Amino acid sequence: MNTIIECRNQDALQLEPDLQPGDWTTNIQDKVMLEEGDSIICRNAFIDSRATTSQKIIIDKDQECEMSILRYLRNYRGAVNTYGTAPGGESTADVNSTLSQIIPYNATQNVYVAQNDNLDYVQCKRTTLPNTSYKYIGEIIYKCIDIFNPSGGFNLVARYFNEQGVQTDTQVNIPRTKNGLGPFKAPCAITYDASKTGASAPVGNDGKAIHLFFIASFDPVVADIASGPVDTGKVMVPGAPNSTSRTEIEPLDGTGNVLPAENFFAIEESVSFSVPEGNYEPEEICEVINRQLSAVIDSTVSPTDLSGTNVFLDQIGGGVNGDRNNFVRITDGSIANPYGFGINNNAGFTQFVGTNQVVLSYDDATQKFFWEFLHFPIYDSTNGPSVAFISRLSNIFDNTSAQEVFIANKNSGVLLTKLKSNNKGDPSFDSGFFSEILGLNTALTNSDGTENPDCIIAQYTHKQGSTATGNYEVNGLVSGIPVFDRVVRDGIETTGAYIGIDQGVDKTQGHDSSYKPLAIPANNETSPKFSTSDKTIEIEAVSSVLASAQKIDFGYFLVEVSAQFQNDFRTPNNTKANVVAIVSRYYELNSFTSSDQGNSVVYTHRGSPVILSSFHCRILDSEKNLSANIGKDNTVFLEVVKAQKQPVKK
Numbered sequence: 280m281n282t283i284i285e286c287r288n289q290d291a292l293q294l295e296p297d298l299q300p301g302d303w304t305t306n307i308q309d310k311v312m313l314e315e316g317d318s319i320i321c322r323n324a325f326i327d328s329r330a331t332t333s334q335k336i337i338i339d340k341d342q343e344c345e346m347s348i349l350r351y352l353r354n355y356r357g358a359v360n361t362y363g364t365a366p367g368g369e370s371t372a373d374v375n376s377t378l379s380q381i382i383p384y385n386a387t388q389n390v391y392v393a394q395n396d397n398l399d400y401v402q403c404k405r406t407t408l409p410n411t412s413y414k415y416i417g418e419i420i421y422k423c424i425d426i427f428n429p430s431g432g433f434n435l436v437a438r439y440f441n442e443q444g445v446q447t448d449t450q451v452n453i454p455r456t457k458n459g460l461g462p463f464k465a466p467c468a469i470t471y472d473a474s475k476t477g478a479s480a481p482v483g484n485d486g487k488a489i490h491l492f493f494i495a496s497f498d499p500v501v502a503d504i505a506s507g508p509v510d511t512g513k514v515m516v517p518g519a520p521n522s523t524s525r526t527e528i529e530p531l532d533g534t535g536n537v538l539p540a541e542n543f544f545a546i547e548e549s550v551s552f553s554v555p556e557g558n559y560e561p562e563e564i565c566e567v568i569n570r571q572l573s574a575v576i577d578s579t580v581s582p583t584d585l586s587g588t589n590v591f592l593d594q595i596g597g598g599v600n601g602d603r604n605n606f607v608r609i610t611d612g613s614i615a616n617p618y619g620f621g622i623n624n625n626a627g628f629t630q631f632v633g634t635n636q637v638v639l640s641y642d643d644a645t646q647k648f649f650w651e652f653l654h655f656p657i658y659d660s661t662n663g664p665s666v667a668f669i670s671r672l673s674n675i676f677d678n679t680s681a682q683e684v685f686i687a688n689k690n691s692g693v694l695l696t697k698l699k700s701n702n703k704g705d706p707s708f709d710s711g712f713f714s715e716i717l718g719l720n721t722a723l724t725n726s727d728g729t730e731n732p733d734c735i736i737a738q739y740t741h742k743q744g745s746t747a748t749g750n751y752e753v754n755g756l757v758s759g760i761p762v763f764d765r766v767v768r769d770g771i772e773t774t775g776a777y778i779g780i781d782q783g784v785d786k787t788q789g790h791d792s793s794y795k796p797l798a799i800p801a802n803n804e805t806s807p808k809f810s811t812s813d814k815t816i817e818i819e820a821v822s823s824v825l826a827s828a829q830k831i832d833f834g835y836f837l838v839e840v841s842a843q844f845q846n847d848f849r850t851p852n853n854t855k856a857n858v859v860a861i862v863s864r865y866y867e868l869n870s871f872t873s874s875d876q877g878n879s880v881v882y883t884h885r886g887s888p889v890i891l892s893s894f895h896c897r898i899l900d901s902e903k904n905l906s907a908n909i910g911k912d913n914t915v916f917l918e919v920v921k922a923q924k925q926p927v928k929k
Contacts, residue, residue, distance in 0.1 A: 281920050282311050283322065286840070286896050288913040296522075296708065300327070300911045301898035311891040313844065313884045316922025321860035321879040324838050326872040326898055327910035328864075335558040337910050341703035342554040342712050346572075348693040349545050349737065349761075350402040350593055350633040352606055354620075355395055355669060355687035355807075395671055397685040399773075400606035400620070401694075401761055402593070402632055403543035408442055412474035414535030415759070417740025418723075419465040419491070419510075421453060422527045426726075430526040431455045431463065432709040434699070435509060436502045437531065438481045439471035439489040446481045450500045451491070452699040455522060455709045459726025462529075466697050466723065466738055468547055473533065484508070487532040497706050523708075536742035539750070542759035543607050543619065544741060547696055548590040553703070554712070561641040561648065564716075572637040591693055592633040592655075599629055607753055612762040615744070619753035619760075631655060632691045639717075640817075648717045650735075650818040653774045654692030659809035666776050667807035668799050682801050688776035688812070694737035694767060718820035730764070735818050737772045739763040769816040777814035784810070836862040836872060836906060837899040838915055843889040846880050855903065859917070876918070891919070 284307060291303035313319070423430035432455030441447045451467045475481065475488045483504030484490045491510040492502035510528045552571035554564065576588050595604050608617040636652035659665040667687040673680045698721050700712035714721045722731050723738055743759045744750040750757045769775040785797045799808045838860040846858055859882070862874040896915050900906045 281918055284311065284891075284894065284917040284919070286894050286915040286917065288327075288896070288911055292911055299905065301906050301909050301913055302896075303913075304893060304895045306893050307891075311919055312888050313891055313919065314888045314922065315884060315886065317884045318920040318922070319844060319859070319882045319884075320876050320918050320920065321838060321840075321874070321915060322876050322918040323914075323916040324836075324860050324862055324874045324878070325912075325914045326836055326838075326862060327912040328872045335560060336564060336716060337558055338554055338556045338716070339911060340710070341556050342700055342710060342716075343551065343703050343706070344554065344700040344712055345549055345551045345697070346695060347547055347549045347697035348590065349547055349696055350591075350691065350693055351399045351609060352402065352632045352691045353397065353687055353689050354400055354606075354608075355397045355667060355685070395669060395685075396618070397669070397687050399609045399692075399767065400618075401609050402546050402595075402603060403605040403607050403619075403761070404546050404602055405605050406442065406542045406544055408538060408540050408542060409444070410474075411538065411540060412472055413442060413470055413538045414473045415538055415741040416467060416469040416471070416489075416531060416535040418738070419451060419453065419467055419531065420462050420529040421465060422461040422463065422529075423456060423459065423525050424527060425525050426460050427458055428525055429456050429458060429522045430461070431465070432522045432711070433526075433707055434494060434701075434709070435491045435528075436494045436500055437467070437469055437471075437489060437491055438484055438502045438504075439469065440475045440481060441472075442470050444472070448500050448502050450494065450497075452697065452709060453526065453528070454699075454721065454723075455711055455714075456722070457726070460728070461724065461726075462728045464723040464738065466736065468545075468696075468741070469535075470538070470544070470741070471535070473535070473537075476532075489531045491528060491531060494707060536740060536759075538741070538759045539743045539757055541756055542741070543605055543753060543761070544759075545739065545761040546603055549697075550590050561646075565639045565641055565648070568639050569637060572639075590633075591637050592631055592635055594629055595632055596629045607760050609763055609767060610760075611764065611766050612742075615750075616752045617760065619758075634691065634693050642819075645819070646823040647820040648719065649820060650774055651815050653695070653818070654689040654776075656776060657687060657690050657809070659811070661809075664776060664812060665809040666778055666782050666812045667809055668782075668797070668803075669807045670799050670801055670803050672802065684799070686778055686782070687807070688769070688778055688816075689774075692773055692775070694772055695735055696737055696739070698736065718822040719818075720821035732765070733771060733821065735772055737763060737767055770818060772818070774818055775816050776812040777816050778812065779814070782810040782812060834864055835901055836864065837901070837903065838862060838874075839897040839899055840915065840917065841895040841897075842893065843891055844882050844884065846882050859915075871912075 286305040288300065288303045291305060292298055421431060431453040434450055434452050437449045437451055439447060449469060451465060453465045456463055471489045473488050477486050480486045480488060483502065485508065490508040492504060492508055493506050495501045495503035510530045512527050514523050514526045514528060550572060552568055554567055572591065574589065593603060594600060605619065607619040610617045634653055634655050638652040639648060640651040641648050656664040657667050668684060669687065670682045670684050673683045698713040700710045701708060702710050713719050720733050720735050723734050723736060725731050739761045741759055742762050751760050752758065753760060767773050783797045785795065797808065797810065837858050839855070839857045840859045841857045859880050860874055860878050862872055862878055864872055898906050898909055898913055
């Protein structure tokens with residue numbers, strides 16, 4: 280009786296998700312004996328060539344995705360905005376007894392002036408901590424024990440006491456790495472009470488103020504205390520080796536920045552979306568994502584808030600959202616006394632902060648996704664989206680000082696701080712949707728542990744200062760503030776209107792004037808000059824998932840199976856002993872390339888019997904390399920044809 284053996288790529292991936300498509304091992308429980316004269320043929324081979332045949336993006340499983348963001352405000356409107364004397368505070372008059380904008384320019388002189396600097400200020404919540412025993416952790420450090428394989432790619436939970444004195448379980452994502460030893464960074468935002476140790480430590484923390492655990496449940500998130508903490512070195516899990524078992528996490532207890540009593544915590548919010556499984560044109564993925572991210576929740580709309588509760592767009596000033604009315608300059612820590620301000624709620628002026636457009640797009644020319652809009656444009660009542668030209672004194676205390684000009688290319692925007700995804704129903708592991716499907720540059724560090732300067736994630740921590748700069752002061756107030764790894768830039772972490780030479784052309788004064796350079800009056804802070812800009816500085820993906828799929832310059836696949844038998848497949852350079860089939864790409868149909876036994880390289884056994892139990896399968900291109908153009912749903916059917924037994928002569 281002949282025997283059929285199924286070698287399925289998907290079955291192997293369930294046990295070892297880190298496997299590359301087209302390279303897997305199948306082990307069978309009921310072993311097969313190969314005897315004298317028996318033959319092995321590749322009865323059928325089905326190769327997942329969906330990406331190569333259709334140039335579509337294949338989503339094998341439903342994706343559940345989450346984005347964390349910060350909102351920021353571009354400080355260019357000066358005389359239009361009204362600022363309080365203290366962050367979030369109220370004011371009735373500045374030193375000139377006018378109901379205008381007032382930002383402390385020099386706190387020691389107690390002088391308050393309009394400060395148009397065209398810089399970005401992150402939205403914060405002012406918090407007074409109950410004591411100075413609190414620390415802030417902005418990143419989790421982890422390493423890989425195997426330079427050639429991935430690590431990370433899973434979710435954990437941190438258990439600690441928060442600023443309200445409540446034991447808290449907070450989910451954190453450990454991003455998946457492709458390879459390298461690291462160290463790598465996993466962004467987080469945790470404020471914990473470092474004094475809660477010993478008997479006062481959280482339940483299950485083994486006397487430590489903070490620990491990381493596996494997740495016992497996700498709704499709500501609860502730490503798996505029974506399995507013990509995992510921030511103690513190598514993360515061990517049962518089963519076959521995978522990226523989790525290759526990960527080492529540095530201990531959290533005792534780490535972090537010591538915080539002062541007064542703090543301006545960046546307001547970090549999250550939004551979720553889903554992408555159902557299927558075969559997508561790139562533009563279709565954009566539409567699925569954009570519809571969810573930009574949607575207005577009807578039930579939250581009011582006569583004064585038509586944008587609802589979409590986290591990308593917020594309202595401040597005018598007596599609304601007073602707890603979100605604090606702004607601190609985005610800094611890399613090099614400035615000891617960064618400005619901070621709050622929109623004066625008594626002024627009756629309400630404005631937006633964040634972005635009114637969330638647009639992911641796709642470029643056919645480069646075959647890359649890109650964030651086109653993560654900012655709120657400046658609108659000119661006549662010309663639509665614009666940039667604003669503003670002139671001001673270089674020294675605001677000296678009326679004879681020279682004029683300086685800056686160009687504002689946005690009202691406000693959002694920063695991406697965390698991106699994570701998982702297959703639906705499996706929230707423990709990161710599916711790599713943002714980095715592998717969209718091709719976005721999401722790695723904070725390179726494989727060698729160095730900083731990735733082109734990462735689109737705006738990484739920050741929260742601190743009160745350093746030995747180099749002393750304590751940070753916001754308008755003379757010693758404060759803990761968000762400190763970023765680097766000052767954010769358009770095209771990397773942010774989007775904004777494109778500023779080109781055409782913006783210097785005046786298109787509003789008639790035929791003759793359009794040929795003259797645009798000129799703006801001195802000190803025009805109250806009436807900026809606008810120029811139309813319909814292009815955007817985009818955040819482009821670092822790679823295309825279709826790029827490799829388009830390089831289809833071979834006419835056939837080779838199916839290689841390593842087991843207790845060898846064929847004789849010869850090339851000019853070497854002999855491939857394990858090739859069992861030659862599969863022509865002519866037979867691509869319905870997203871698969873298939874073959875039958877007519878394409879098989881037949882093996883006939885000679886010698887002593889052998890036992891077949893394990894089959895290592897690889898799908899190769901014509902260069903005899905593992906094919907880079909295939910998906911995960913590959914299957915090889917081997918048939919053992921028993922030799923006809925010769926009758927025994929009596």
